[in-house]
Amino acid sequence: xxxxxxxxxxxxxxxxxxxxxxxxxxxxxxxxxxxxxxxxxxxxxxxxxxxxxxxxxxxxxxxxxxxxxxxxxxxxxxxxxxxxxxxxxxxxxxxxxxxxx
Amino acid sequence: xxxxxxxxxxxxxxxxxxxxxxxxxxxxxxxxxxxxxxxxxxxxxxxxxxxxxxxxxxxxxxxxxxxxxxxxxxxxxxxxxxxxxxxxxxxxxxxxxxxxxxxxxxxxxxxxxxxxxxxxxxxxxxxxxxxxxxxxxxxxxxxxxxxxxxxxxxxxxxxxxxxxxxxxxxxxxx
Numbered sequence: 197x198x199x200x201x202x203x204x205x206x207x208x209x210x211x212x213x214x215x216x217x218x219x220x221x222x223x224x225x226x227x228x229x230x231x232x233x234x235x236x237x238x239x240x241x242x243x244x245x246x247x248x249x250x251x252x253x254x255x256x257x258x259x260x261x262x263x264x265x266x267x268x269x270x271x272x273x274x275x276x277x278x279x280x281x282x283x284x285x286x287x288x289x290x291x292x293x294x295x296x297x
Numbered sequence: 298x299x300x301x302x303x304x305x306x307x308x309x310x311x312x313x314x315x316x317x318x319x320x321x322x323x324x325x326x327x328x329x330x331x332x333x334x335x336x337x338x339x340x341x342x343x344x345x346x347x348x349x350x351x352x353x354x355x356x357x358x359x360x361x362x363x364x365x366x367x368x369x370x371x372x373x374x375x376x377x378x379x380x381x382x383x384x385x386x387x388x389x390x391x392x393x394x395x396x397x398x399x400x401x402x403x404x405x406x407x408x409x410x411x412x413x414x415x416x417x418x419x420x421x422x423x424x425x426x427x428x429x430x431x432x433x434x435x436x437x438x439x440x441x442x443x444x445x446x447x448x449x450x451x452x453x454x455x456x457x458x459x460x461x462x463x464x465x466x467x468x469x470x471x
Contacts (some may be wrong), residue, residue: 199299238346
């Protein structure tokens with residue numbers, strides 16, 4: 197296994213996530229795309245941790261941290277989406293222009 | 298390393314199959330018109346990443362992905378969908394923006410930049426032999442060398458817990 201195959205798969209998944217974040221209008225779908233991007237980051241980190249001969253396994257540890265932060269992000273993000281939906285009866289991100297100058 | 302040598306290793310065939318499944322699932326996540334299907338395809342993509350982690354010997358990370366992502370995060374997403382009554386079938390308000398080409402352009406540029414920046418350094422040579430990283434070793438590292446980041450992350454989780462409760466509950470004064 198070369199390390200580059202994992203890096204290319206990671207970049208492909210990350211760019212899919214970027215496309216989803218830009219093109220989706222529903223806030224939950226945007227959060228889904230962010231999860232895809234975080235999964236791509238995890239693939240890169242674990243590949244680094246396994247294939248570079250790192251005895252400290254830094255990549256694996258960082259992947260665990262990324263998973264933790266992603267769980268926190270989803271919890272807060274969905275709470276905010278539900279709050280916005282309760283106040284404005286819509287979860288579309290392009291209708292949330294309250295802070296637009 | 299030629300492509301013939303690369304595809305000759307059985308683990309690379311497994312990688313190719315898992316990678317194609319993940320990419321198709323990821324594409325479905327960002328294009329599906331039915332958001333429940335998108336969430337279920339995200340499960341497939343995350344399961345593929347867990348399988349790759351098992352291939353790379355990172356068993357604890359793989360099972361953490363299965364437990365935390367597939368077990369908890371996906372359920373949370375389904376709850377979010379049901380509560381916000383997101384379009385479950387075809388619906389008059391489009392789920393996507395009309396202008397897709399700029400987004401495709403940006404995504405393509407991100408892919409080109411990332412793929413070049415990460416792969417240019419390593420080259421197409423065989424990586425170090427994969428040795429499994431046992432859960433016990435990972436635990437030792439987590440509680441010795443990485444104990445400060447571990448505590449910081451636990452504070453992040455606590456803050457997210459409190460923040461989620463504060464945000465989602467109704468204001469009792471109303």
